[in-house]
Amino acid sequence: MVSGKPFFNRSDAPEFVFRVFTNVPEFQALLFLLFLLLYLMIVCGNAAIIWVVCTHSSLSTPMYFFLGSLSFVEICYTTDVVPLMLSNIFGARKPISLAGCGVQMFFFSAFGCTDCFLLTVMAYDRYVAICHPLHYGLIMTQKLCVQMVLGSLGLALLLSLQLTAFTFTLPFCRHHLEINHFLCDVAPLMRLACADIRVNQAVLYVVSILVLTLPFLLIFISYVFIADTILRMRSAEGRQKAFSTCSSHLTVVLLQYGCCSLVYLRPRSSTSDDEDRQIALVYTFGTPLLNPLIYTLRNKDVKDALRNCIFHAAALDSS
Template sequence: MYILALFGNLLIILTVSFDSHLHTPMYFFLSNLSMVDIGFISTTVPRVIVDIQTLCPVISYVGCLTQMSLFVIFVCMDDMLLAVMAYDRFVAICHPLYYQVIMNPTRCGVLLLGSFLFSLMDLLMHYVAILNIFNGEDFIEISNFFCDPSELLKLAYFDTVTNNIFRYSVGALFVLLPISGILFSYFKIVSSIMRSSLSSGKHKTFSTCGSHLSIVCLFYGTGIGVYYTSSLSHSPRTNAVASVMYTVVTPMLNPFIYSLRNKSIKAALRKFLRRVF
């Protein structure tokens, strides 16, 4: 699964870079999403493979904080890029005549930089709570296969009420905000489609947005389920299985969902493979 994720996402990046017809905002954000997915899955899976081979699932305090930091940044970047891609589709469908003006290279760069800064803010908020975990103990047990922030928050040295308030506040800010942007964008898109009288245009629009919606449902469905139910569930196995879904399965499926449902990507991919082989 790890090799498939690396191969699929790298192929998307190379295809978009190779074909000049794909040098548009939509595919610019898609290639960045693929880069983030490579970093996302590489944060956890290689360490898991080493732990399985050595039968020694122990990580240092610094290593745990490093893994947690990269994980938070890549997860939040995924959140924000999915929201930005929904905004891109909203502009393309609802304001097609102004699309090139609104989604100019500078605006795309600002949206990408804003997503990264938003991710750093999320990381700083986690650090405020999680740095309180270590107080001289030799070992701390984490009920997951990686340094999951939701599991680390349980170990923070403050009461359960404060822990839950922090958990839901961070979730509301860094999860509900991007979701609200996605829902608003698609509300406007659906409203615009319903006002259109061309059935062919409706089919093309739904086909264009279908891949993005599939990934949004897969990523947010599994991610929110793990983050919020971890405070209610006492089964480490259940949490670990759910974590695999959004840390491994989602980055692996993203490139295949886009390539199989997108005619432009498939055509560019065929040309790229013919050029290479």
């Protein structure tokens, strides 16, 4: 029977299970090992960036403070998803309660939004550094940097709380429901509700615009001014140095916003749950994994700091 009330205060609250990737045991074991390896690489890679930023004095600048904050968010982001995903790869799927699903959705959305906002903050940092280098130290103070990170997190938590609460006011009229995904994301859950979800879909679309389109527009505007400043530089060495400080960030931005836009900004009639799940694998594993690789392989300061830390650790072990 269709009920117009959510299940929050009912003893027969629904449970959810995630659709398996495959029923072939050999493939299940292979996927488990692959995803576990990727997760460990993400945690170790981003933890290494946090460690080197916190311990190396040459990286005590706003740019690397934001990079360390981004790495911390990436670890939290994947940790919210991957352990539960790994436990459900094999045939015996473990159900997740309504409350558990809500908690995962809340933190997944919060850390995902924070990721996008931090990338916008990092674009502003590059804008000030390249377009107003003489005033960089006066503008990008430690207090402002902390406020921008906390503001990004606070806004993300607020949007995530509203989106999660709005989603779970929908009625779910069956006790056992299968989510065609590997996590409790908003769109797959809404399609399991036994109610008209057009208003909820509109809200999701508006939130997606706030989180994706507006920050990306700010990043684009920042890079328009950055490109104009770089092109007007007389020194080829100066242009190369300025470009190198932006290329890593721009690569991460295009990957993150590109994948998320394909999932959350495409018309629902032109997409399917299977496609969303495949794209979600990219921004769940790809971006957090490539983030430390991109910033270490394309950033001389980080590479030098990591090399010094490794040599120092090796010297301590040998002594």
